[in-house]
Amino acid sequence: MAYQQKDYFFQKAKSENYAARSIFKLQEINERFKILRAGYKVLDLGAAPGSWSQYASTQVGKQGRVLGIDLQPIQLTLPNTMFIQDDLRKCDLEAILNAHQMPPPVDVVLSDMAPKTTGIHITDQIRSLELCELALATADQLLRPRGSFICKLFQSDEFENFRSSLRKRFGKVEVLRPKSTRKESKEIFFICLQNQNSKNFGKNSALR
Numbered sequence: 001m002a003y004q005q006k007d008y009f010f011q012k013a014k015s016e017n018y019a020a021r022s023i024f025k026l027q028e029i030n031e032r033f034k035i036l037r038a039g040y041k042v043l044d045l046g047a048a049p050g051s052w053s054q055y056a057s058t059q060v061g062k063q064g065r066v067l068g069i070d071l072q073p074i075q076l077t078l079p080n081t082m083f084i085q086d087d088l089r090k091c092d093l094e095a096i097l098n099a100h101q102m103p104p105p106v107d108v109v110l111s112d113m114a115p116k117t118t119g120i121h122i123t124d125q126i127r128s129l130e131l132c133e134l135a136l137a138t139a140d141q142l143l144r145p146r147g148s149f150i151c152k153l154f155q156s157d158e159f160e161n162f163r164s165s166l167r168k169r170f171g172k173v174e175v176l177r178p179k180s181t182r183k184e185s186k187e188i189f190f191i192c193l194q195n196q197n198s199k200n201f202g203k204n205s206a207l208r
């Protein structure tokens, strides 16, 4: 379990059987922006130890699917959810989705990916931005038209540049710092709605 500091959200996650206190960030985002719906296919990038996938799995229900990927193994067994241990920088996610009966496009791409922090702010910020760019490239490839993308960034001078690239691709881009984010953390989340990419996914491309 990824509990570190035993604060209010730590205790709450533990009592509700969530793998990490991060669940409450996604819950707050979803309650505000209504991103996860019954029947949706969801990609969870940087999924370990699994609390976002736990939450997504309950939101998409029996008809939905969740695929979580992480460098680390994930020990949970959840309905309609698969976990893959791999490096997103190297794997062929489209092939993985096809192999797991979850052919693209997906309705939602979530990324809570974070680098192993070094304590050197500039290094951590650059690595976080690289993971955001990787997540965005994944959304470009696999997210359906009008789909949603959520992505975590460690705040830096690159914030505006990255937001501009998001605004070119999505109809609406919001920024949120969830209530459960630790005081000392520099993380913020981009909530990107209405993917403007009109990539044709063939027979899987039906708009919702």
Ligand SMILES: C[S@@+](CC[C@H](N)C(=O)[O-])C[C@H]1O[C@@H](n2cnc3c(N)ncnc32)[C@H](O)[C@@H]1O
Pocket (backbone or CB within 6 Å): 019, 020, 022, 023, 045, 046, 047, 048, 049, 050, 051, 052, 053, 069, 070, 071, 072, 086, 087, 088, 089, 112, 113, 114, 115, 116, 131
């Ligand atoms: C903050 S944790 C995610 C917590 C998760 N959302 C949850 O609720 O349990 C960030 C994760 O990003 C993963 N990560 C970082 N770089 C990655 C990469 N290149 N490919 C896959 N996962 C990566 C890390 O291994 C780490 O488990």
